[in-house]
Amino acid sequence: MGKKATAVDLDPETPFHTFTVEQTEQHFSSSILEGLSSAEAANRLQTYGYNELEGNGGVKWYKVLWRQIANVLVCVLLVATVLAYATKDFAEGSVILFIIIMNAAIGFWQEFNAEQTMEALRNMSSPTAQVIRDETRVTIPNNQAVPGDIMIFEDGDVIGADCRLFEIFNLETDEALLTGESLPVQKTLARIEKEDEALGDRLNMVFASTTVVKGRAKGIVTNTAMKTQIGKIATSLLSVDTNEQTPLQKRLNKLAWFVFLAAILLVIVVFAVHSFHYSNEVAIYAISVSIAIIPEGLVAVVTLTMAFGVSRMAEFKAIVRRLSSLESLGAVTNICSDKTGTLTQSKMVAVRMWFPGDGYYRITGTGFVPEGEIYRQGELDNEDNASEETLVPNGSGSNHFLRTLQAASLCNMAELRRTLHPETHGEWTALGDPTEIALQVLVHKAGLAKPDLIEQGYRLVSEFPFDSSVKRMSVLYEAPATTTAPASHYIFMKGATERVLGCCSAWRDGDVEHSLKSEKGGDRAEFETKVFGKMDSLAEKGLRVLTLAYRKFTVVPDVDLVHGLVRDEVETEMVFLGLVGIYDPPRAESRPAVLQCYEAGIRVHMLTGDHPSTAAAIAKECAIIPEDISIKNNPLVMTAAQFDGMDDDEIDRLEELPRVVARCSPNTKVKMIAALHRRNLFATMTGDGVNDSPSLKAANVGIAMGQSGSDVAKQASDIVLTDDNFATIVQAIAEGRRMFANIQKFVQHLMSANVAEIVVLVVGLAFKDKSQNAVFPMSAVEILFLNMITSSPPAMGLGLEPPHESNMREPPRSAKQGLFSFEVIMDTFVYGLAMGALSFASFVTVIFGFQNGNLGELCNVEWSEDCEGVFRARATAYACMTMLILAHAINCRSLRESGWSPTNLRTLKHNRMLWMSIVVGALLVFPVVYIPGLNRSVFKHSAMTYEWGLVALSLVIFIAFAEVYKLVKVKLMKPLGLEANGEAEMDRMRTYTLQLQQTDSAIEHKQR
Known part of the structure; x- marks a missing residue:
């Protein structure tokens, strides 16, 4: 600057x-x-x-990197690294440092690339x-x-x-x-x-x-x-803090602080048990306890799971700008969506016509492809009764029909063409205004394409372009001479019905023109009432209505037809031809997606700039509101003027916020988001324009359109849709739910393992050797190996679990509940205590059942004959803990369903990462236990023989315990599924509308 x-x-x-x-x-x-x-x-x-x-100033790489390392859990790992190096345990310190670097690198790469692609402002x-x-x-x-x-x-x-x-x-x-x-x-x-x-x-x-x-x-x-x-x-975008933490980040930070404080407390306990006498052995035990409670793999697993989630979402055309925003999707309770291009195809199609005398016509075909047929229906719009229709062959029809479509073709600046590019040869494309394109497609179907008419000799002489003040357009064309008539001139007009009718002095019925000039105006009033009735009938079907008119123009000598005509003089004495209803059809997948939202306990709101009748008609087709309810005085359908005219208290007193808001402005969107937030609801908002950026920022999840969206809207959003499709939003929410459920699964798995290790180590403080030092039931290297090599790969596998069949049949999770629900916390401690107790029981059984209670001396440091019993017991506890952690990964696939039923075991084959990590983790026990030197010098344990029986027994007991525990939960706890379905939601909306309309009727009757 x-x-x-x-x-x-x-x-x-x-x-x-x-x-x-x-x-x-x-x-x-x-x-x-x-x-x-x-x-x-x-x-x-x-x-x-x-x-x-x-x-x-663009994306700052060091800021993105700082966001990766300025994390409380990372700080806890750094403290553990420093402690490990301080006691000269370089192996442990280096492993933990490698974990920190790997996590930072993955997060930095993902987020830096996302930020670079969005730097467009x-x-x-x-x-x-x-x-x-x-x-x-x-x-x-x-x-x-x-x-x-x-x-x-x-x-x-x-x-x-x-x-x-x-x-x-x-x-x-x-x-x-x-x-x-x-x-x-x-x-x-x-x-x-x-x-x-x-x-x-x-x-x-x-x-x-x-x-x-x-x-x-x-x-x-x-x-x-x-x-x-x-x-x-x-300026408003720059003033918003784009680095605000999501609920998941906040809860992981709280978890990290809890872990950090717990680690400090356990270190104090270790030193207290040893009367605060410092020695390297006591310090190593303290490090072991602190490592046991720190989920070293958690940050890496969360980051990798989100990175995989980003890749999965990209496959179905949803680009996530930041890894940390993905988990918010699982809490969405309300979707505020635009109509055009999101719920609809954004391809205007002419589907209905009405001509005085001829009645209604129906046009088939969709999109820019000029393939379809035109059927005459008569005065009754019997679109569902094809037997009463008459096909109008291409290039034929009554003179009235041909003249009307001639007006639609020539009073039109759009172009329809086929591409010549080798890769897309033959595909139809269009240039111009969407409504004019729809008319060009229509006239192509009727055999009256504008290029054909031009080739026949029709020549544009003058144009009066569309003007928002008059809401109409007209053109002057010279028609070619025929064998029976010389060249002539015609004015063709199209525009808003009320503006075109005002220029008409006659209407056409077949080949006959009827005058609207009546001394009392009765003929005009009657005709206008009829036309507006037909227009409303078409609008109620969700159609945008255009009106067509023409007149023969008499050329005055010496008048410049290009620059000498006055619009107000030309656009008079017109002859009314008919109405054309143009439709932006809903996407085929929109209705199923909306119904899926209802199954998932999510409510859908349409916020659009369209006319209320058009908006309500599309909303009915998409199942946003029931099809069989009237929109008159309907509290579910409002205009922006109505909604904006209410203050916050009035909006908050509404039993339900409107499902359709027509003639919507950007401020209306912001007001809707604020109203949802006051109800403690979690909302997503779609948008494409610069003016949508405030509402995208205000929403819990802002979703920008990738095809039609502006760069500023994308910059303000959390997610960008590359196909602008409402169904993609629902898929993204389903993916967000899957990911959050999976995060809960692997967090429970990792934390359960940490609880089990703490149980073993803390209880182990009661066992003293001949020097009155606590004997390690498991060594520090064993614990680190369990945390990183044994439990982290299955946790990553849990992060890749496919969605459960009930994924979108459960209510949105509470944003306040977050990651740690009561059930997850309870499961973490129950399973952790069970695994810790069984592992420690195996250690005690070997020491006191087979080794006569001999705890040796200095068995935490090196092997000796006197320490063989402790080393074998330690190997047993380690092997037992390994198998239990791997088995617990199968338990964590579902909170309440049996993990060991034949059905669930069959579905395990679909998660290759999970079952391979379990198999590899189990096989890794054998080299760790039996390789000479590695076992005694590094892991501080010895080879096992009969002790495998204790391991197998512990595994059977744990699986049986887990199955019984889940059965008890199913009996005693509230079901997770959502009872309401799409039809129940429709019934609820019908009841709400009827109650409000009956109340309004009663008030009006009382006032009368």
Whole structure:
């Protein structure tokens, strides 16, 4: 950025849309003819700074790395490393240090790559701009544009700054990034009186980072850099802390602090038992106890599990920006989704027509492919009764039918074409406005494609483009001469029904035109009532309705048909032709996905900019609301004006928040998220525009659209969908649930092993050798081997468990509950105590049952004949603990279902990582126990013989105990499954709607 403003301080809130062009010129001491001088532009560049959006300067690798190591659990491992090196136990210290480095490297690589792909905010502006400097049109780097510059825009340009327009020619801009409005905005020059006019209605302004769709213009630069409208959004994004920890991170940190404090307490206990007498042997025992309680593999397993989860989600087109945000998906209770392109296909298709006299027509086919048929249905719209329909052959139909489709074809700027690229040869593509594309597909099906008509001799003479103020478009065409008639001219018109009807003085029925000119206006009123009734009927089916009209144009001599026509004079005396209903069909997978949400206890809300009738119709098709309920006075369907008009208390008193919000604005989305949060619900929000970024940030999980989404929306989101599909959101939630359940499984597995080891070591403090030193039931190396080599690989296997069949038939977990539910904590201690007791029992049995209670002397340090009994007992305890930990991995596959039933054992083959880690872990016991030198010198144990019988007995007892324990839980604890299903949710919505509507009716009756 340049220097801060000094001499001239431009107020970012100055309402330049209320200024006249002359006032804007005076404000900036500029000239629309001469522009700025080069010297003045250089001075202003120093004053206002470069026209660039501020950012964080790109992705800082050291910040990403710091996030990997600034973790309490990592700090605990570092303390253990220091203690190991302090007592010259270099093997243990090096292993733990390797664990820390491996975890940091994996997390750094994943997150740094994700951050790099999303660093796009600073690149949104156009790289160059055309301005007038020194009375000359020049091209400059866009970051050198300054307030007061005269900027020039042409078709396709990305606008480089906020500007007050003073000259336009048929200018339309795409402002969807800022306003969410999907249709182009027609610009005007007129001054606007209202200072707080909505951004989308400031028609005499253009804004940075929006795009010129059509036409050309000139404007005076009013704001640059962070003072532009997009700069304000960037400022709000920069003020948000993107490094806030997720619930899982917070709970893992709490676990780490608990482990750290417990380790300190156990070290104090060890020294207390030895009367606080320091020796290397006592210090080693203290390190052994602290290592036993630290789940060394936890951080690595969590990171690897999330990395695998990210890869799995990428396979079904969901890109996770940060590993730590993935677990939040499992707690989602409400999904707030857009309609267009997410629940629907974003491919407008003409599916219905209505002509006076002819009645309804039905059109088949979908998408851009002009394949389908047209059926005449008559005055009754009997779409479900094909036997009463009549096929209209391609290229035929009544004169009325052909004239109507001729109007749809020619009053249209869209293009439909087949690609010539070798890889996509023959595929249909389209350019232009979605509604015009739908009409072009329709006329192709009818055999009246625009290129064919042009080839026949139809020639465009003049055009009056669509204008938001009149909501219609018209064109003047010269029709070719025929054998019976000379060349003639026709006006064709399309637009909003009420605006086109207002230009009509007649309506066509077949070949007959009926006048609407009545002295009393009765004929017009009756006809308009009929047309609006048909329009409402189509809208209730979720269709967007366009109206078509035409008239024969009489050419006046000496009148310039290109520049000499006046729109208000041309667009009169039109003949009404008919209505066309255009449909954006729901995706085939949307309805099943919504019903799956209901099965999972998740509620779906549609927040869209569409008309309420259209939005409600699509919502019914997608099962967001029941199909058999009226939308009139329906509390489940609201407009943004209704919802925004309620204060927080009124919203909180609603029994249920609306499922459909139509005519939705970005502020409405933020208000919906706030309302959900006040109800302690966990919400996800979808969005694609820059204006959606505040709601994406406010949501617990922000999901941006990868195909239609802006870079800023992706930057503000947690997850990016590459296919913009609602079903992918549901798949992502299912994956989040699977991952969180798996994290619970392997955390329980790892912590149970730690509890078992602590039980063995703490109870072992009671056994003293001849020197009154505690005898290790297990050595420090054995414990580290158990934690890293024996229990970590099965834990990783548990992290890769496929989803349980009830994964999406259980209610969302409570965000407050987090990782450690009461059941998980209980299981951890119950299984841990059982494994510890059995392992220690095997140690005691060998010492006192077969070795006459001989504990030897200095048996913690080296082997001797006198220590053989202790070494064999230690090997038995180690082998027993190994087998129990591996068997416990099978227990952890399900909280309550038997892990050893034939069905569950058969499904184990699908998790190759898990069963291989169990098999390899069991086989590794033998070299560790029997290799000479390795066993006695490193692990401090000796080879076993008869002791294997104790190991087998302990394994059988533990499996039997686990099965009985699960049976008791099933009998005594509340079921995990969700009783409600999709139909039950529909019934609940019907009941709620009926109750509210009956209450409203009773109030109205009482008032009357």
